[in-house]
Amino acid sequence: MAQVLVVGAVMTCSHAPIHVTGSTVLKVAGQPVLVESDFTTAVFDCAAPSPGPCKKLGPITAGLSTVLRVGGxxxxxxxxxxxxxxxxxxxxxxxxxxxxxxxDAK
Known part of the structure; x- marks a missing residue:
């Protein structure tokens, strides 16, 4: 089991914070739960030196719940x-x- 991510979760690339927003109907402690599609609009505060900063996330390859879904x-x-x-x-x-x-969820 692992904890479900919500808006306000602390995440980073190898260099700086990543901010993800969501608007699901499921909320935990008043914050929307994050679903896979929320990560397509992640905002990076990365200012890595040359050759350049991180700009987006690749596909999530692990850590998606197999039992808990919101809106499918x-x-x-x-x-x-x-x-x-x-x-x-x-x-x-x-x-x-x-x-x-x-x-928590699996």
Missing amino acids: KAVVLSSAVAVTLGSGTSGKLTVTDPGQTIL
Whole structure:
């Protein structure tokens, strides 16, 4: 089991914070739960030096719930794995705080 990510979760690329917003009907501790499609609009605060900063996330390859869905979309868990893509540089998504401690899922 892993914790479900919500808006306000603390995530980073290899260099700086990543911000993800969501608007699902399911909320935990007052914050919307994040689903896979929310990550397509992730905002990067990355200012990595040359060859350039991370700009977007690749597909989430692990850490999607197999049992919990919102609107038919998989909920993202604290065990999420994805690469970050940029101008000649890449890194990885790291979750340091899921934003809540109430809801776990598989």
